[in-house]
Amino acid sequence: MEIKADFRQLCHAHGLAATYQRQIIYETVRSLQGHPSPEAIYECVRQRVPSISLATVYNNLHLFLKNELLQEVSLHQKSLRLETNPHPHHHLICVNCKAISDLDERQLQPLKFRKKPQGFHIKRISVDVLGLCSLCSAKSDRRKQS
Amino acid sequence: MEIKADFRQLCHAHGLAATYQRQIIYETVRSLQGHPSPEAIYECVRQRVPSISLATVYNNLHLFLKNELLQEVSLHQKSLRLETNPHPHHHLICVNCKAISDLDERQLQPLKFRKKPQGFHIKRISVDVLGLCSLCSAKSDRRKQS
């Protein structure tokens, strides 16, 4: 039930209340390996806080993502998206509004490995440039000014 | 109701039956802009084939993806995935079994733009190396031999 001083600070720095559940969720993600799903995190957290609800896990994961205390593997789109651009290209993805636009392959210098991954048969490489699109960065500038 | 000769060939080359619905779905994706969802494609296809079912659209999109006639924007995971690795890294993603493993950032030479995208405020760059993991490439080798 106790909340550690450093977690309390971390929350305070982001304007979040330091709750026990929140701490356990955070610690659990940090302690896991690989790329767990919310469900997997939930199962794991439940061992320490049996009464926790899945909604609370989702809720907190989203807060952590928004505050950049945690990262997601790749910007999660809830539906499949098809490519219509037949030319090799990469993507500019707005982390705020999730808009995706194409970046011609040639706008990037060719990618080179220092050390090739062993036993992995590469088919293609896709680069996601994450950031704020012009609309969203204009908005966040305005927010900072006021 | 007619099926074009080139589409017929395309299907034949991949061992697929050349059906009218299939053709319209394919043409529709090719004709759209951006990164449409199956739902959006469905709505669009419906204008030409009002009786089409959403299941058929999904069915065909998956066939096109498997046969590499179309590509998806980023390997679609049906659930959110969290990073547990706090070090900067990229991903090796198996297009067959969808397994994700980490690739230390330093195994790749730093990425450089030839032309920086205008009006986009870059936060970070995430590289997905798509291909077959060792297990899946062993399996597909065996299939080719037999």
Next chain:
DNA sequence: CTAGATGCAAACAGTTTGCGTCACT
């Protein structure tokens, strides 16, 4: 004391499945 956090259940969205019928090869 009050804004925000939690837990629960119900709602939702996107996708898949099972099955009877139909069409391509």
Next chain:
DNA sequence: AGTGACGCAAACTGTTTGCATCTAG
């Protein structure tokens, strides 16, 4: 003629929402 495709509805999975209760600040 037979395999695979289609259309429909029902099932499923992952996620979100509304609301009553509780707790940190």
